Amino acid sequence: MDIPVFILAGLLVHCVFLVSIFDIYFSSPLVHGMTPQQTPLPPPAKRLVLFVADGLRADSLYELDSSGTPRAPYLRSILENNGSWGISHTRVPTESRPGHVALIAGFYEDVSAVAKGWKENPVEFDSVFNESKYTWSWGSPDILPMFAKGATGDHVYTFCYAAESEDFGAEDAAKLDIWVFDHVKSFFNSSRSNQTLFSALNEEKVVLFLHLLGIDTNGHAHRPNSREYQENIKKVDEGVKEIASLIDNFYGNDGKTAFILTSDHGMTDWGSHGAGHPSETLTPLIVWGAGVNYPQKVTSQFFEDNFLKEWKLENLKRLDVNQADIAPLMASLIGVPFPLNSVGTLPLEYLNSSALFKAESMFTNAVQILEQFKVKMSQKKETTLSFLFTPFKPLSDSEQINFLKKIRLYIQQEKYDEAVSLCKTLINLALEGLSYYHTYDRLFLGLSIAVSFVGWTTYVILVIIKSHTNLTKTVPANKKKSTILFYGFASAGMIIAFFLLIQKCPWTYYIYCLLPVPVWYAVVKEIPVIQDLATSVLSLHIGQSIGFLLVCILGIEILVFSFFYRSALTVGLLVFAGWPVMTQLWIQAKTKALIWTLLCVLLAIFPLMPVVGREPNIPLVIAAGLLTLLMSSFSLASLCKSENKYRDNEDLKVYFYQMFSVALSTYVVGSTHNSLKIKQGLPIMNQIISWMTLVSSPVLLLLSPTFLFERLFSILLSLMSTYLLLSTGYEALFPLALFGLMFVWINMEQEALQHYGLSLKPKLAVFNFTCAMDITQFRQLHLDDVRRSFFFVFFIVTAFFGTGNIASINRLQSHLFWYHVLLKLFKSQHSCLLRAFSLLFL
Known part of the structure; x- marks a missing residue:
């Protein structure tokens, strides 16, 4: 070929x-064509008020401050005297979009939305808002429109502030929540003079949704342990108290309003979310008002997280739920059909209603999930040959009928506990069946x-x-x-x-x-x-063959383990450090071998460092920039003194521009950090410099000389100028260590190639990539090329995971840095096996 x-x-x-x-793995689990299911009994509430405090951690709300007083006194009094409380357990990804979809639609975000950055669901879905008679919502333009967009008809109304208001650095972001509270007050005041709006507000099955983004924004900007974050919680508490009082007064204290306060996700101590740390997945849930149980006193209760004593809530029953369970709870409270795609299980302990209502609601919940199962099974059956189709046996057609008949019979006989238990069994089987058919192929x-x-x-x-x-x-x-x-x-x-x-x-x-x-x-x-x-x-010696095979297996296992345990990279790099000792390279090039060993050990430190959770160390980032400039100065002086007749000294001017770019980036990092620290936002000049650096860096790289040393160093300077802008700590030093090791590797491999009689030995300093050469003219493939290829792949993984994970933009920059350096490496070595691996893996 x-x-x-x-x-x-x-x-x-x-x-x-x-x-x-x-x-195959990110296909949409959602199905359509189900029949809506609604509890056939009058609901306890006519309206529902949903407060979602974006980014609010459970412990931040429930724990007492240093003086022993609650951060949210109103909500604390609610859970102690008027309502039920617990933890809402979220799922990964702990982002705003998936969290709100789980809360309001009852299913965990369609995984195929990962391709759209969790910003838009690829298929339509049902929600509590869509099933309501009217829904009014206030808050972020990133969240509210998606539920109005998916609603049928014109009954979901949104009031959003400008996207520019979501500033992470300029001021205290609590103003976002104050905006919501103020507009809700104005809305109700204006309704008194608007008969149409007044009549709509007095309808049944009404939902009011307040999306409060200030806590999340302050958490990102100042971290959850900051004064700004904790003060924002107090402002939210005060706002919730005012809105609850306003609504009760508006409706004449009719006792027909249910209130829910929760969060879409939590936040780590260092101000991030998206992963599965408990600080991200444990969110508060407080429910009170019409149809909701009062606090339940208990003598003892056990939870693995041991938070109850810290929160001084060990005597109040904690009712934990999955985040998707909140959607059926809201639907049950106001009597709307359960969202068609909901997979949540109604948490009955939150309801203060008759046993009949609870049993009927649970039965509705079971039938609603069973409807999804039946549609999923029907779709799969239609696209599979009958003799190849394997049904989900625990929930065959006859079993479905038996379940439904038994549950209905228990309800008629007033055996409500048995009916509820059977409903939960049916729900669990239906959910298993949904997963079975979704992963059928x-x-x-x-x-x-x-x-x-x-x-x-x-x-x-x-x-x-x-x-x-x-x-x-x-x-x-x-x-x-x-x-x-x-x-x-x-x-x-x-x-x-x-x-x-x-x-x-x-x-x-x-x-x-x-x-x-x-x-x-x-x-x-x-x-x-x-x-x-x-x-x-x-024909090979058996001992050598087995030894080579074992080494290959061990190397591959280290690569595999590195995806789960970054410290495996440290093990591999320490083994690499001994490579010159295991061969004759230590004798041939002692200085290069010593540098190789030291750089391997230095690079091995990075996988042991924490990925996140550390305090920002801006002086270290600045030090990395200054070190880069120092190295550049020595290199530039060395190049100016060289007498290579093929080198155009005019090309060296590119280095001055790149060094200037690195110096500007170093300045911007320090300047931006100080500006954000004193809450002055991001200076416009810093923004301009950053964008100019992003655009100019790849251009300057393309203009650099094509000789090995100049091109490699130009790569380092070009990427460091943007990498510094994205760094917050020790990772700023990572490219320098990686660059040094890659360059030494080129020199080490040059020494190793001499073992195979390679007659051509161009000096690396004057090696020009514009001069193509064919390795087949000098040697054939050697077994040592397998080792080179393994090094090649191992450094790919190290560049990805050496300081973090692939999801981080800094790690992507590391990969780009590695790619360019390694590209020059395999070109300079003319190794056919490396070329094959580049096709295989890149």
Whole structure:
């Protein structure tokens, strides 16, 4: 296969692999076509007021301050005297959009929305707001419109402040919550002179939603332990008290209003959220008003988090729920149909109503989830051949009927506890069935992709061996066998396509299931290469073969463990530090070997450092910038003194601009930090410099000389100027350590190549990438290239996870830095195996 065709095929195959991840594992779990289910009894409340304090941690609300007084005295009095309370357990990702969807729609965010940054759901969904008679909401433009957009008809109204108001640094963000409270007051005051609005407010099944973003914004800007965050909680408490009193007075204290206060997610001590730390997943839930239980006294209760004693609430019953359970609770309180896609279970302990109402509500909840199961099962049954379809046995058609009949009979016989228990069993089975049918094709598709991946990897290895070793012999092509082979695989492809066609599978299934056919056809065509390789391997010494295999397995295991435990990278780097000692390189290049060892040990420290949770260390970031400038000065002075006739001294001017960019970035980091610290916001000049740096850095990099040392150092300066702007602490030093190790690696490999009789030994300082050379002119593939390739892949993982994870923008910058440096490395080494790995992994 020609190299351009090979590269194109590799890109196409890997595009399929990438898309398959989202298509197989991130497909939407939502279904449509269910019948709405509503409790057939009068609800306890006519209206519901939902307060969502964005970013409010459970402990921040419930714990007492240093003087022993509650931070939110009104809400504390509610949970002690008037209502029920507990913890709402959220799920990852702990972001505002998924949290509000779980609260209001009753399901955990459609995972396929990850491709849109959790900003927009890819499919329509039902919600409590949509099922209400009227909903009025106030708050952030990032949250409110999505529920109005998905509502049918014109009954969900939103009042949002300007997006520019969400400033993380200029002032105290509590003004966002004050804006909401003030506009709610104005709304009710204006309704007295607006008969249409007044009449609508006095309807049943009304929802009022107050989205309070100030706490979240202050938490990001100042952290949850800050005075601003805690003062914001007090302001929210005061605002909730005023709004509750206002609404009660507006409706003449009719006792038909239910109130819920909760949060979409929590926040870590360092002001972030999105992951699964308890500080992010534990959010408060306080419910009071019409239809809600009063506080329940208990003598003892146990929870693994041991927070009750800290909060001085050990004698009040804590009622924990899953976040999605709040949606059916709201629907039950005001008597609207349960959201069609809800997977929440109604928390009955929060209700202060008759046993009949609780049983009927639970039955409605069970039927609503069962409806989703039935639609999901019907869809899967229609797209699967009858003799291949395997139903979810615990909930067959007959079992569904038996469950429903038993539950209805228990309710008629007034055996409400038994009915509720059976409803919960039915809900659990229906949820298991939903997961079963949602992942029904996952194993089948996953195996197809796995077979394709193994086939492509095998083919790449065979191409490398065939092109760059002496193991294979040229064998005349057998046209008859080739024809039989072609028609055999073509027939297999047609059978697979026909099988998918009669099952009405999506078009993507054809790609995933047919991809193994051409890939393995290409592999089988190289049977002679496989035979020669097997013969060569069997001729090796058994001890050497086993030892080499064990080393390979150990190296791969370290890479795998590094995805779960970053400290595995430290182990690998410490092993790398001993590489010169294990070989003769220590004797050949003692200075280079010593530097290699020291840099490996230095880089090994970074995976042991905390990813997040540390205090910002801006002086360390500034020190990294100054160190970069110092290194640049010495390098520039050395380049100016050099007498390379191929080097144009005019090109060195690029270094001055890049050094100036690094100096500006260093200044901006310190200036911005000080400005935010004194709450003056981000200076406009700093914004301009930052954007100019972002745009100019890649341009200056392209203008740099093409000689090895100049280009590598230009890469460092270009990326450091933007990397510094994104750093808050020790990670600013990471590119410097990585750059040093990569450059020493080039020199070390240059020494290692001399073992194989490589006659061409250009000095690295004058090596020009514009001069292409073919390694096959000098040597064939060697076993040591496997070690080089492993180093290559290991440094990819180190660049990704050396100071954090792939989700961080700083880590992405690390990867870009590594990519450019390693690109120059494998070009300078002319290693065919490295080129193959670049196709395989990049």
